[in-house]
Amino acid sequence: MIERAWRWLIDWIVSSASRVWKLGADDPRRVVHGAKVGAALTLVSLFYYMRPLYDGLGGATMWAVMTVVVVFEYTVGGCLYKGFNRATATLSASALAVGIHWLANQSGDKMEPFILSASVFLLAAAATFSRFIPTVKANFDYGVTIFILTFSLVAMSGYRVDELLALAQQRVLTVIVGIFICLSVSVVICPVWAGAELHRQIVRNMEKLADSLECCVEEYFSSGVVDQKSASSHESQGYKCVLNSKASEDSQANLARWEPAHGRFGFKHPWSQYQKIGGAMRHCACSVEALNSCINSEVKAPDPTKKLLRDACMRLSSQSSMVLKEMSRSIKEMTKSRSIDLLIEEMDNAVYELQSALQSLPSNLTPQMIAAEAETEDNKLKFSVIEALPLITVATLLIDISARIEGVVDTFNTLVSLASFKPFKDDKSKQNRSSNNPPSHMSCEQETTKTLQEV
Structure with a gap:
């Protein structure tokens, strides 16, 4: 029984290894893509391990790691599409959340939670409905999702966090750092267009x-x-x-x-x-x-x-x-x-x-x-x-x-x-052959x- 189990395990490992090898041999760019993702994550991790870089971004550095994971795509166009959507959505949602938080703060402590809750409900509902629009669905579906996520996090965090502007700033900076690393690695190292x-x-x-x-x-x-x-x-x-x-x-x-x-x-x-x-x-x-x-x-x-x-x-x-x-x-x-x-x-x-x-x-x-x-x-x-x-x-x-x-x-x-x-151009050899041979009268x-x- 044990020998049969070991034999089955060995056969499964060999067959899986052969399938993985064939998958990489059919298109070596898949292996390169895995290495590119690993290189991008290694670069962004330096912001967490190196003290000067970590002090500049603070604990929000982990958002840069998450950005690399979700933005890095197989093609350059995929990275640009997700990077642009994520940067635009994060910037607009953070700015809007800070503005609504200031407005709610001016309304008093009793009205502040109602204004924040109403803004989250209205913007989340409107943004979710916009995903059904064909143009938005084709070009900005990922951006709308990030907009809802960022606005909800920043708006709700502002009720308990005093320095909301600093929080939004760190969030935007870490996302920009992650997108920049993704695009740099994707374009410089064996780009796939x-x-x-x-x-x-x-x-x-x-x-x-x-x-x-x-x-x-x-x-x-x-x-x-x-x-x-x-x-x-x-x-x-x-x-x-x-x-x-x-x-x-x-x-x-x-x-x-x-x-x-x-x-x-x-x-x-x-x-x-x-x-x-x-x-x-x-x-x-x-x-x-x-x-x-x-x-x-x-x-x-x-x-x-x-x-x-x-x-x-x-x-x-x-x-x-x-x-x-x-x-x-x-x-x-x-x-x-x-x-x-x-x-x-x-x-x-x-x-x-x-x-x-x-x-x-x-x-x-x-x-x-x-x-x-x-x-x-x-x-x-x-x-x-x-x-x-x-x-x-x-x-x-x-x-x-x-x-x-x-x-x-x-x-x-x-x-x-x-x-x-x-326009189509003949080879030089054909041109020389045609110049050396006299034209023949063909039907x-x-x-x-x-x-x-x-x-």
């Missing part, structure tokens, strides 16, 4: 959506039976990431607005446009989810019937995927795309080709009706069309996905305009093929 995280997430999701679309169609037409493990694995790593990314995108976009200009991102970078691109991609991912459900359904079209639309569907999925990947590359490099218009035109041509194949599908099903001799002609034709219904559904969803991708393109073009993406089709291969 919420705007850059949002930028990379949009790029990754666009690539995953493109791969998901292309792989689903390829698996459907490659064999009669779809590999369930492959489909489910791709499902968790592809379009589902896009569908589940709204909360993360909204949070990062909100925090990115608090950050100063950094790297390639200017002061007024259009972060809200990234949310619109994410919404358009989720609109497209819904159709990809429906396509994946249709492909994995129990009712499947026969392989001979699939061949009738195989080439047109594969071409449309490939062109749609290329459009998404080209937009992903352009956003990643923050440069204007030189071939997005050409790729969209090719996608539209693939849509027209698939629509033409769908219109000619009944005539292609007619030989199956003649081949069967045991049934009437109407029943045979009905049976053949029913067999083709899953294939027609897949083709229709592909056309719908291409239409929704054009919606993603519209939001992408708006981002290119608002963010002032740089439009050859130029299109060459451009698509380069992309």
